[in-house]
Amino acid sequence: MKPTFLTALFTLSLCAGAFQGSPQTPAQPTAAAGITAPDEQPEESRSLTICLGYEPESLYLYAAQSQAAREVLQAIYDGPFDESGGEVTPVILTEVPAFSLTPVTVQAGQTVVNSQGQVVNLQAGTQVFPSGCGSADCVLTWDGSSPLQLDQPSLLFTLLPDLKWSDGEPLTAADSVYSYSLAANPVTPATQSEKTLVEQTANYQALDEKTVAWVGLPGLVSDRPQDYFWPPLPRHAWAELSAADLLQADASNRSPLGWGAYVMDEWQSGEYIRLTKNPYYFRADEGLPHFDTLVFKITDSHGDTNLANLKFNRAPFAQFKYDLGEYEETVQQNGCDLISTTVDMRDQLEVLNILLNYFSDAGVQVTRGAQNEAAWLLFNQRMHEEEPALFSDIAMRQAAAACLERGELVDTIFHNLAQVPGAISLNSIVPTGEANAQLAPDPAKGKALLESAGWLAGEPRTNAGDGRPLSVNYLTLNDNLNLAVALSVKASLTECGFQVNLIAVDPQVYWDNQNMESIFAGNFDLAQLNWSLPLENPCPLFSGTVGEGDSLNFSGYDNAELDVLCAQWESTPLSKDKLDLVAQMEVLLNEELALVPLYVYSDLRVARVDFCPVQADDLNNMADIESFNFGGDCAL
Structure with missing residues (x-):
């Protein structure tokens, strides 16, 4: 089968007008900045564009189920944890806490967690992990009368200091408790595993501005403390909205506040989602993110459409007579620097092979995603x-x-x-x-x-x-x-x-x-x-x-x-x-x-050849989006 590119490049024309006036032109001094001195040159703002294979259904944390939504949300919410190669790294917390176990005596009828992780009322025949046990070889089937002690786990999560929401308001432990209350609300959509985490929780409260205390039900055994921290949501902005309201409100679904590298700017349905640099990002002093503007350009799931939108030098490959697109100038202005793994590139594998291997210098960069x-x-x-x-x-x-x-x-x-x-x-x-x-x-x-x-x-x-x-x-x-x-x-x-x-x-x-x-x-x-x-x-x-x-x-x-x-x-x-x-x-x-x-x-992530970094974590191909860069400043 001979791969082809779509020549229409309809997405380019859709977005060309939308990007006019976006931060791709030199920044203009404001009145507050005063008069620019003759020898001062305003810094040119930088923009990153990512091709997204389809449009997110929502950006509300508890309604966003698609990969496309998760990738956009990674720009808005950084963490709370990153997982890669089995290693868990705290992002907005000081550490990944260890479980503390307290032996407690339990009685018939009490709510406990059985050996299969299910929340049940204790009765004769219930299989549990007795205190000190955490594996299948010591599971106990309770007889209904013998004294029984189970371990009750607890955790203390400590937020980093000086975290702020993208509107400048402080991000506190109470925001995580607020998020938990929404997750626990019956109207909030949740997978069975997400519901189970809520059910396994006996108490979740803020001890102070930075500390969240979690207590699990007796009998719960886990080695994943990160699962029992609920990502903060902006209580100060959403408190007047019910859990049902949040499923429909624009504030939660189309322009959510976050603490990540970027903040929502504009969402043009079917065309693009534009974000700008978050001035309150907690890693701003590290020079992150590298871009003033981030655009998720909504294309389609086909590899040919997206490769036609990718910025790369097509001239050396003209001899192969693939339809590499005839809109070079438009692509360079409004095309994509990166193709997300929401796009299925399997219709372009032959083309990618040529772009990667025919010349000593590859035309594009391809890395494997998390799926x-x-x-x-x-x-x-x-x-x-x-x-x-x-x-x-x-x-x-x-x-x-x-x-x-x-x-x-x-x-x-x-x-x-x-x-x-x-x-x-x-x-x-x-x-x-x-x-x-x-x-x-x-x-x-x-x-x-x-x-x-x-x-x-x-x-x-x-x-x-x-x-x-x-x-x-x-x-x-x-x-x-x-x-x-x-x-x-x-x-x-x-x-x-x-x-x-x-x-x-x-x-x-x-x-x-x-x-x-x-x-x-x-x-x-x-x-x-x-x-x-x-x-x-x-x-x-x-x-x-x-x-x-x-x-x-x-x-x-x-x-x-x-x-x-x-x-x-x-x-x-x-x-x-x-x-x-x-x-x-x-x-x-x-x-x-x-x-x-x-x-x-x-899944393949395809980028311009000078793009970095290239790794993805176990759960999200955009986990390092705050570090994305290209060009001469790219530290490969």
């Missing part, structure tokens, strides 16, 4: 009419894996802008353990394994016992990318003697648990499954029976050891212990070659 999607080839191991599935035999799984040229797939389809995992990984892009040798491409080995399993050479191979062909049904989604991947896999398997019948279905069929062509029905031998990493909870995908409870075990994978690990998962509250369980699960899945990880694709 990752794995593509897995699942082996159906479910029984069919009391007959074992073809791929219930590990030798058949090993043969198929050896036949696959995953590196060639990623090179051809993704132009090396995706990764080939060396092993099955549930929690990261790059597996933490050793590479799985069973995944190494070796078609000769694959053919030998098939022959040993009784499949005679031919096109396709036939079974030595009954003469049936080595025919497999391969389920995939019916879109260009998934079909391209499936065709690549099919070609590799065909070389080894498989007959591969592609079943390409639309998403509404693929995910319909009542449809016999869906992944739920199991009428496939191989299925291509796309899933986000890291997995919050791997167990539904590899344990239980699909369709029962929360099981999404599409392949019918069955391993008693993994089931035990999943039982422990439910009563494992600490992150480090969950990571240990995941590592043990990965060992089992790799040993048994439960699936083949075809590739991992990370």
